[in-house]
Amino acid sequence: MRDGTQFALLANQRGWIAACHRGQIPTHWNAGEAQEHCRAVLDWLSANYPFARDSIYMVGGSMGGAAGQVWHNNNCGSEDYLIAATVGGSHILDCQLRQEQYLAGSDTNRSMRSLFGGLPSESDSIAFEYHRASAIFLADTTQSMHFNSLHLPVWNTWGMNDFEWTAYGYPALTWDTLRRADGADTTVTYCSGIDGHGITVIPQDTVMQWFSGFSANRYPDRLSINADENGDYYWTSATLVDTNWTFGRFGAVKDSALRRLDLTLINNVESLTVNFTFPWSEFDSLVCQWRQLDSAISGILAMLDSVPEPWDIVFRSGGDAMHTYLLGQLVLSIPENTADFTIYFEPLSTGSDRLALPQDIRLVSAYPNPFNSSTRLLIESAVPMETRLLIHDILGRLVATKDVELRTGQQQILFDASGLATGTYFVGLRDSGEPPLRILLLR
DSSP, X not given: OGGGOOHHHHHHHTTOOOOOOOOOTTOOTTSHHHHXXXXXXHHHHHHHSOOOTTOOEEXXXXXXXXXXXXXXXXXXXXXXXXXXXXXXXXXXXXXXXXXXXHHHTTOOOHHXXXXXXXXXXXXXXXXXHHHHTSSOOTTOGGGOSGGGGTTSOEEEEEOSSHHHIIIIIHHXXXXXXXXXXXXXXXEEEEEOSOSOOGGGGSOHHHHHHHHTTOOOXXXXXXXXXXXXXXXXXXXXXXXESOOSSOOEEEEEEEEXXXXXXXXXXXXXXXXXXXXXXXXXXXXXXXXXXXXXXXXXXXXXXXXXXXXXXXXXXXXXXXXOOEEEEETTEEEEEOOTTOOEEEEEEOOGGGTOOOSOOOSSOEEEEEESSXXXXXXEEEEEESSOEEEEEEEEETTSOEEEEEEEEEOSEEEEEEEEOTTOOSEEEEEEETTOOSOOEEEEEOO
């Protein structure tokens, strides 16, 4: 890896795979071509090496410092390469702000201008490209994708001199304040105390240890999304009205204990699909609150995936909705000004077998992870079956097994790590073709 870093060595010591993405000059590392290269790297690794998809980390400096946040903003579907944490040194969080700083210093920085098509002031489409390739747009956060990474652990640092503070420290602290105000899960932001720039101001061994404490959070309970294109955002999928240079803004909150789903469409959303990942074992009812705040759009569709067929839908506002049900998907055409409604399902205990089933056997997640004695593994199966958990160490040696009997749907299996030493392990299912999950045991 470049700049004399020790990341490759430190990764090797932990049994991790290290891949160095290097952009082509003058390509800005936050932009589309660089992200396509990152996906090609991940696809190649996935095809050639078994790695835990919930343990992907990105680290970089300067132009590449915010690449992890930008990747996550644009690739945060629950089934995508969702990264677990990212670290940046002296990173360009706001491309437009940095471009303005370059110009104020009589530096035309043609690489950034040519990449995005010009200056943001020249057209809405160019401004949109700057914003969607930034970790945040500080001048107007409604036109920013930073909401998408609130559940991504982020570490920001910069060098100890006036230039570093102006270009990287000030934006990082502003971004940190906004993340905390928006309820971000984890943020570390500070001056490194090193008179350097980029990846050289990152404490490498400390960062690697910090990385090891996180797994990808694929199913957060609260979403706040600015969608730059049609696609998947965690457990939702959005279709936009205008996909040229307008963000689709929406929020979604699920509460499995209350069996409640709140959806708020703020701007430019034509339809929203919710992947039904609530962990209750029996469906009887789901309370929904629907807010449509974009007065320019009517006839919004809401789609719930993987639910049983409802036997009744009651709207408290007195309205009604057209709805169809096919192959586990409930499609609702929501009338205007609808507030609360309840979807009633025939409970499984009465004999209904209409719950949409998973199509394979899959090890979904481990919680807690890291853990110090035992962890609970969430497994889903399309049919009742017997299978075996296979636990390997970082050298690929089989160190433990556990026979499990699965029922249809999702269930939790307790894995007791008694007898195993502190370290990284990979747990997989004998009958599954999915990559194993990485788990970290700390004594």
